[in-house]
Each structure stands twice: as structure tokens, then as C-alpha cells.
Amino acid sequence: MxxxxxxxxxxxxxxxxxxxxxxxxxxxxxxxxxxxxxxxxxxxxxxxxxxxxxxMWPPNFTRWELLLEGLLESLQIAVIASALGILLALPLGLMAARNLAPWPLALVTRGFIAFCRSLHYVIVAILFVKAIGFGALAGVAALTIASMGFIAKLFAEAIEEISMKQVEAIRATGAGLGAVLIYGVLPQVASRFVGFSLYQLDSNLRNSTLVGIVGAGGIGGTLFAAFKRFDYDFVAAILLAIIALIFVAEVISSRIRALLR
Amino acid sequence: MNALMREWQRFTPAERIGRWAAYFIIVLALIWALRGIEIIPEFLADAPEQMLDLLARMWPPHLGHYHPAVHEALVETLHIASLGTLFSFIFAVPLALMAARNICPYAWLNTLAQLALVTSRSVNSLVWALIFVAIFGPGAAAGTFAIAFRSIGFVGKLLAEALEEISPGPQEALRATGAPDSHVILKGVWPQISPAFWGVALFRWDINIRESAVLGLVGAGGIGVVLDDAINFFQWDRVATILLAILGIVILAEILVTKLRARLI
The missing domain is CATH 1.20.5 (Single alpha-helices involved in coiled-coils or other helix-helix interfaces)
Structure with a gap:
């Protein structure tokens, strides 16, 4: 064989x-x-x-005041948009969780969240610029919509994974809806919620440096103007500043995440 | 008796101070941002009315605009996203192999590759698009390169992480038979990371479909160019058609990716 x-x-x-x-x-x-x-x-x-x-070389930092002003405005947009997005995502996430909300409500909320997420934030920013005028307000509105969609989706998924035993235990004591949410649901998802929020703050900071390209405030407007004027050494300075800001933010948020763990 | 009446607390005093400090910093940051930001009160008061006006102008969408201009731009967007994703892998795979500490033994090469990946990720695709429009001129070439260069960092980072988690057993077994490095990579490493590889590729393609839709706003080709023109001409029914087209393609891509991922992994 x-x-x-x-x-x-x-x-x-x-x-x-x-x-x-x-x-x-x-x-x-x-x-x-x-x-x-x-x-x-x-x-x-x-x-x-x-x-x-x-x-582009050497980068031209002589107009550092303009640069700093733009960066600070981006930072402000990111902070406000994250805060609003997180606040709005909390009820939306609860309403979209299929194990807590009645299914018609969950379905409608899920549809709304999916709609918020499917349009790119720059497109949303353009629409807000056309509707409410140039400036930081349009950027805040656009990034709020994006943050809300992102956090609400992840938050709803996290809630769907919780153990129902604690929820039932609280319900069995005769507690109302508010007490069930505060003592049965939120303690199980709080740490993940903080994680999502931190991540979103980080990505809002990146995105807020960009919405200015369509006129929605922040350093992006300065960057786009410098590109249009072929002012490439100032472009290099702005890009370096943005990268440094994002890098610092990433280091800080990874430190905080390590602390929370 | 006294021991039974002791009051229990969830956090130590240090933890409590830490929590209050965190809340304080958050509130302080918010107040700073709200005071510093330039918001024109008239615009804010006017906003709901203006939004409703915009929506009224958009409705009903004029679907007659779809063919042929919007359709062609949509196909171009798809090509930019797909080709950009494919193109990014040419750079991302070698960089990931260099960045993975268990594959590449040279520490300086690890650091260099990590630095390249971080640079690629820190620059947003719209900024990459501005740069490539300056280099290649307006058009789809700039968009493709922008998508590719932004994706390198993302794909490379995730691939490097997947590579670092593989089991060394198969590699050692192959080395013991005298197999050369290329065989060790192909038969010892690749089978272990191929699910992660296809997962990352699909994930990034899905993101790139969304991102390539806006690149046209800075002149880098795709449906964004048509969108920008329609907005500048105040053709709001046309804008609505384009937005619906983008929404459709994004949802289709997401469904396709979910289906493919369920089959592959």
C-alpha cells in the first residue's frame, strides 16, 4: 500500500x-x-x-495669535458639543434598548439614531451653516447630532447586555420607573457610558478642528483660508498645532482610561 | 451595639474627593467653553425658523436630478472609497508587520512604523484631501489618495494589534522544519490573522464610503462636488436628492458589510 x-x-x-x-x-x-x-x-x-x-518648510508661526484663537474655539466647540451630545444620548439610549423600552418606542428611537449616524458630520455642518449662519454655533449643532447618535447607539447596546436580575429585584420592591433606572440599570452601565463619553470627547476634538472648512467655526476655517491663499508655511504651522493638540488629548484620555480601570 | 450602627460608605474619602474634583473640572470646562464661544443671540433665536424654512425648500426632493449627474458622482464616490481602501493595504500591511513586536525584532523599526501610523491617523481625511488637491489638482485622484493615506494608520494599527496577539506555536513549528521567513508569514501568521484582516478591511471600507462622500467639498471628486454645486446654486430640491442618495449608499454599504462579516468570520 x-x-x-x-x-x-x-x-x-x-x-x-x-x-x-x-x-x-x-x-x-x-x-x-x-x-x-x-x-x-x-x-x-x-x-x-x-x-x-x-x-511648507519651515512652518511659519508668526501669526500664532490667530492660530491659538482658532484652536481654543475648536476646543470650546468640542466641549459644548460633547456635553450636549452626552445629555441627549442618555434618554435616547434608554428608549432604544429593546429589553427596557416597549418595542414600538425602541424601533422609532433606533431609526432616529441610525439617521443621525448615517450623515457625515461635515454634511450636517453645511446644512446648519446654511440654516443658522456661519460661526461656532453651527459647528456645535453638527457635532452634537453626531455625538448623540454615536453614544446613544453604543449605550443602547450596553443596556441590552445587562443582567435583568437586578432590574427585577428592584421592580419586585415596588419601585417606580425612575428608581428602577437609577438603582437597577445605570450602575451596570455607568462605567461603559463614561468610556463612550470620553472616546466621543476625543473624537469631537478631532472633528471640531475640521468643521471650520465649511464655515462652522474653529481652526478649520483658518486652515482652509491659508490653503486658498497658497500660504503653505502657515498651513504647515496649523497642521503641526492640530496634530500636537490631538496627540496631547489622546495621551490625557488614555491616562484617564487607565485610571478608571 | 455601636458596631452595628456603623454607617457604611461606598467610597473612601480619597475616592470621594477625586470624584468631586472630576465633576468640578467638567463643570469648569463647560463654563469656560460657554463663556468663551462666540454665539450670536439673534442667530440662536432665529435657528428653529430657519431650519424649518430650509426643510420646506428641500421638500419634496426632485428625483429627476438623480440621473445622470448624481448617479455618476455616486459611482465615482464608490470607486474612490474602494480603491482608496485597497490602496491603503499596500502600505498598511508592511507597516503593521514592522510595528508588531513579535514579528519584527528591531525596536527602532517598531518605533518608526508606529510613528508613521500615528501621523497618518492624526491628519483627518478632509485635510489629507486638501493636501492632495494641492499636489494632484482637483479630481478623483486626490480623493483616492486622501482616503488611502487616512486609512493606512487605522488599518495598520488594528492589524499590528491583531498580529501581536497571535500564538507563537505555529511559527515555531514551521521554523523548526526549516521553513524560510516568507513561508512562516504565509502559513504560520496569515491563517491566524485572516479573520481580523477581513474584518478590518470591511470596517474601514464602510467608514470610507461615508468619508468619501464629503471629500468633494474641497474638490477631491465624488458626490461631494455635486452636493457643493447644488448648495452654492441654492437648488435645495437637488440637495435633498443628493442627501437621499448618500443616505441610501451608506445604509446599503452597512447592510452589505454586516452580511459579509457574518459569512467570513
């Missing part, structure tokens, strides 16, 4: 994965052609990139 006729392979070929890779390669070639991205254009772009970087 020999098995010489059979080719034994340690690893059988995975045809599914191979087909998927070939399909992706074919798609990439097709999409490159569709979008008119050619080697010649890339070569020109590389030259332009060199020139661009050359003009």
Missing part, C-alpha cells in the same frame, strides 16, 4: 480566497482606469509633492 499516486499537500489551496484576491486586483485595474489615474499623472504629482513640501 503506497500513497505515491496521491499528492499529499499539507495545506490544501484555498480557492475562495484566491478568487477574491484576483477579483480585487481586476477591480483595482478597472477603477484606476475609470478614475483616470495614470502613471504619468502620478509622476507629475510626485514632482508637485516635492515643491509643495518645500514651500
Amino acid at each position: 503506497t500513497v505515491s499516486g496521491l499528492r499529499l499537500r499539507a495545506f490544501p489551496p484555498n480557492w475562495g480566497a484566491r478568487t477574491a484576491f484576483v477579483a480585487l486586483a481586476v477591480y483595482a485595474a478597472y477603477a484606476f482606469a475609470q478614475l483616470d489615474i495614470t502613471a504619468g499623472r502620478l509622476a507629475v504629482g510626485m514632482g508637485e509633492a516635492g515643491r509643495f513640501l518645500g514651500r
Whole structure:
């Protein structure tokens, strides 16, 4: 009895994965052609990139007052939008949790949350700028909508995972809805809620540096204006300042998260 | 008797002071932000009326605008998102391999790769788009590169984390047979991270669909260009059509990703 006729392979070929890779390669070639991205254009772009970087260096910090003003406004937008978003997300999350709310309410709330989340915050910011005028208020409104959707979704999911025993125990004492929520539900999800809020504050800070591009306040407006004036050394200064701000915020929030754990 | 009457407290005094300090800082930050921010009271009072007016102008959406201009822009957006995601992997996979401490033994290379990934993540895709519009000129090429460069950091970070969590057993077994590095990666590492790999790819593609819809606002191609034009011309029924198209594509992408993820993982 020999098995010489059979080719034994340690690893059988995975045809599914191979087909998927070939399909992706074919798609990439097709999409490159569709979008008119050619080697010649890339070569020109590389030259332009060199020139661009050359003009960005050295970063020009002489207008640091303008820069600081923009950064502080971004920070203010982020703080207010996070606070409003967190406050609004609390009732929405409770209403969207299918184990607590009656199902028609949960369904409607879920639809509303999904709607808030599916439009990009920059698009929401444009609409608010058109409706309520230029300035930080539009940025606050746009980021509030985004934060509300994000936290409410995660909060609802967290509530759906809680143990119902404690809720039933509180209910059995004859407690009303408020007492059930405060003593049965919230203690189980409070730490996760704080985690989501912290994460959202972090991402609001990133996003608030951006909504200015469409006129909704913060450093983004300064950045966009500098780009339009081909003021690339000031652009470099603004970008460095934004990266530094985000980096500091990330360090602080990871410290706080480590403290909470 | 006295011992029974003792009052129990949930937190130690130090914890209580810490909690109050945290609340105090939060309130202080809020007050600072509310006092500092420039909000024009007339705009705030006017806001609900203006919002309703805007919605009234948008309704009903003029669906006749969809074909052909909006449709073509939507397809372009899809191409930008998909191609950008694919493109990001060319850079993200090597960077992730370099950043994972159990794959790449050189500490300086780990740090360098981490630094590249952090830089990519710190710059928002809209800012990347501004940069690439300055380099390539307006159009879909700039959008594709913006999406790709923003995705590198995200994909690379998650892949590196997945790589660091794999079990070293299969790698050691393959090394013991005398297999070269490429075989160790392909048969010892890849099978362990492939679910994470496809999960990250789908997740990022879903995000990129949303992000590529706004890149056009700075001239980087896709449906954002059409949206910007419609807003500048105050064609609000057209704006509504475009927003519905974006909403539709985002929801479709999310459903597709959920289905694919359930099958793959």
C-alpha cells in the first residue's frame, strides 16, 4: 500500500480566497482606469509633492495669535458639543434598548439614531451653516447630532447586555420607573457610558478642528483660508498645532482610561 | 451595639474627593467653553425658523436630478472609497508587520512604523484631501489618495494589534522544519490573522464610503462636488436628492458589510 499516486499537500489551496484576491486586483485595474489615474499623472504629482513640501518648510508661526484663537474655539466647540451630545444620548439610549423600552418606542428611537449616524458630520455642518449662519454655533449643532447618535447607539447596546436580575429585584420592591433606572440599570452601565463619553470627547476634538472648512467655526476655517491663499508655511504651522493638540488629548484620555480601570 | 450602627460608605474619602474634583473640572470646562464661544443671540433665536424654512425648500426632493449627474458622482464616490481602501493595504500591511513586536525584532523599526501610523491617523481625511488637491489638482485622484493615506494608520494599527496577539506555536513549528521567513508569514501568521484582516478591511471600507462622500467639498471628486454645486446654486430640491442618495449608499454599504462579516468570520 503506497500513497505515491496521491499528492499529499499539507495545506490544501484555498480557492475562495484566491478568487477574491484576483477579483480585487481586476477591480483595482478597472477603477484606476475609470478614475483616470495614470502613471504619468502620478509622476507629475510626485514632482508637485516635492515643491509643495518645500514651500511648507519651515512652518511659519508668526501669526500664532490667530492660530491659538482658532484652536481654543475648536476646543470650546468640542466641549459644548460633547456635553450636549452626552445629555441627549442618555434618554435616547434608554428608549432604544429593546429589553427596557416597549418595542414600538425602541424601533422609532433606533431609526432616529441610525439617521443621525448615517450623515457625515461635515454634511450636517453645511446644512446648519446654511440654516443658522456661519460661526461656532453651527459647528456645535453638527457635532452634537453626531455625538448623540454615536453614544446613544453604543449605550443602547450596553443596556441590552445587562443582567435583568437586578432590574427585577428592584421592580419586585415596588419601585417606580425612575428608581428602577437609577438603582437597577445605570450602575451596570455607568462605567461603559463614561468610556463612550470620553472616546466621543476625543473624537469631537478631532472633528471640531475640521468643521471650520465649511464655515462652522474653529481652526478649520483658518486652515482652509491659508490653503486658498497658497500660504503653505502657515498651513504647515496649523497642521503641526492640530496634530500636537490631538496627540496631547489622546495621551490625557488614555491616562484617564487607565485610571478608571 | 455601636458596631452595628456603623454607617457604611461606598467610597473612601480619597475616592470621594477625586470624584468631586472630576465633576468640578467638567463643570469648569463647560463654563469656560460657554463663556468663551462666540454665539450670536439673534442667530440662536432665529435657528428653529430657519431650519424649518430650509426643510420646506428641500421638500419634496426632485428625483429627476438623480440621473445622470448624481448617479455618476455616486459611482465615482464608490470607486474612490474602494480603491482608496485597497490602496491603503499596500502600505498598511508592511507597516503593521514592522510595528508588531513579535514579528519584527528591531525596536527602532517598531518605533518608526508606529510613528508613521500615528501621523497618518492624526491628519483627518478632509485635510489629507486638501493636501492632495494641492499636489494632484482637483479630481478623483486626490480623493483616492486622501482616503488611502487616512486609512493606512487605522488599518495598520488594528492589524499590528491583531498580529501581536497571535500564538507563537505555529511559527515555531514551521521554523523548526526549516521553513524560510516568507513561508512562516504565509502559513504560520496569515491563517491566524485572516479573520481580523477581513474584518478590518470591511470596517474601514464602510467608514470610507461615508468619508468619501464629503471629500468633494474641497474638490477631491465624488458626490461631494455635486452636493457643493447644488448648495452654492441654492437648488435645495437637488440637495435633498443628493442627501437621499448618500443616505441610501451608506445604509446599503452597512447592510452589505454586516452580511459579509457574518459569512467570513
